[in-house]
Amino acid sequence: MIQLSDIQNAQSALVGQIVRTPFTHSRTLSEILGSEIWLKFENLQFTASFKERGAFNRMRALTPEQRSRGVITMSAGNHAQGVAYHAQRMKIPAVIVMPKFTPTVKVANTKRLGAEVVLHGETFDDARARALELVEARGLTLIHPYDDDAIIAGQGTIGLEMLADNPDLDMLVVPIGGGGLISGIATAAKALRPDIKVIGVQTEAFPHMAAAIRGQKVKGLTRTIAEGIAVKTPGVKTLEIIKDKVDDIVLVSEHDIEHAIVMLLEIEKSVVEGAGAAGLAALLHAQAADDFRFEGKKVGIVLCGGNIDPLMLGGLIERGMVRAGRLARIRVSIRDLPGALSQMTQLVADAGANITQVHHQRAFTSLPAQDVEVDLVLQTRGHQHVEEILQMLRKAGFESHRGEH
Known part of the structure; x- marks a missing residue:
C-alpha cells in the first residue's frame, strides 16, 4: 500500500500544476443538516474535477520513450479530461476510450484538449476492455483511472489539504467509483488523524465496491445520474486500502443525488455533477432515514466534479422546483x-x-x-x-x- 510519504511527494510535485481548491464552511447546509459541513470544491479545478491530481502524478513518471509513444486511458469523462489536459501540456499523444453514454460536455471537452476520443460500449467496463486491446495494438502506456499507486497518491493530496485547512474534522465523506479518490484520502487522513472517520458513498445503482467489501455479489444497473462513479469492477489495490482504512460505505438513491445537486446550486451557487453531489446526498439520505451518525459532527465533503450536461442540469432544476x-x-x-x-x-x-x-x-x-x-x-x-x-x-x-x- 502507498504511504503518507508518497502522498506528500505528490503534493510537492503538484505545486503550480493544479488548483489548491477552497475548503469552506457552509453555514446554511450546516443549519439544515445539523452538522458542521465543510465543502472541498474540486469542481473548481481547470477541468472541473479532482482527476487532474492523479493524472499528473502518474504522467510525470513516464519515460521519454513512453511519452513519445503516447498514453491511453478509459474514463466516463473526468479522468479523461485530466489525462488529456496534462498530455497536451506535456506534448504527449493521448487516446481516451469513453462509454457511449458519456455526457456530451465531457466528450467535447476531452476532444478540445487535443485527445483522440474512442466511444465504445455501454459501461466503464466495456471501455476498459477496449482500452486494453488498444494498449497491445498500439504500444500505448495505460494511465489507469484508479488502480495505480501514483494515481492514488495524487488523489490523496486532497486529504492533506482538507486537514491542513481544518485539523479538527471528525469525518470525511468521499464518493467511490473505482476507489482511487477515497483510497488516497483515507491513507492521508488516517496517517495524520487515526481517529478520523472516513465514509464512502456509492449509488444504489452501482454498489459494487460496497458489495466487494462485504463479500457479496450484485448485478446492479446500467445507468445512474452519477456516471462518474458508475464502476462495476473495483480496483485490486483500492479494494485492499478501503478494507483497511475506510470505516463504512453508504448507498444513496438517484433521488438523493438529484436533491443534492439542486441544493448545492441553490445554496452554494456551485454546479456539481452527480458524482460530485454524492457526499452531500449521503447526509440527506441519513437525515431522511433517521441515521444520526453525522449529527453534531464536523464533516468534510468532497465535491469531486462539476461536469454535468446543461440540459440535464436544467431538467434537475425543474424537478427540484417541483419537489419544493x-x-x-x-x-x-x-x-x-x-x-x-x-x-x-x-x-x-x-x-x-x-x-x-x-x-x-x-x-x-x-x-x-x-x-x-x-x-x-x-x-x-x-x-x-x-x-x-x-x-x-x-x-x-x-x-x-x-x-x-
Missing part, C-alpha cells in the same frame, strides 16, 4: 362558458401565482358535457402557497386539486 412546491400542477373543473376561464385565471393571479402552462381537456374526462377540466402549471412560493390557491378556487366554486407530479 415552487412549480406545481393543479387541475380545475370549470363550466364551459365564456368568461369562466378568465375568472379562474384571475383568481390565480390575485393569489400571486404565475401561470406557465394551460391545457383544456374536454374529451378525455368523466365530467358532464357542460364542464371542462383545465390543467395549470404554476410558479408559486411553495407548498403552502399552492394550498392557499386551491382553497381560494374552491371558495369561488371551482372544484380543484393538485395534479400528479
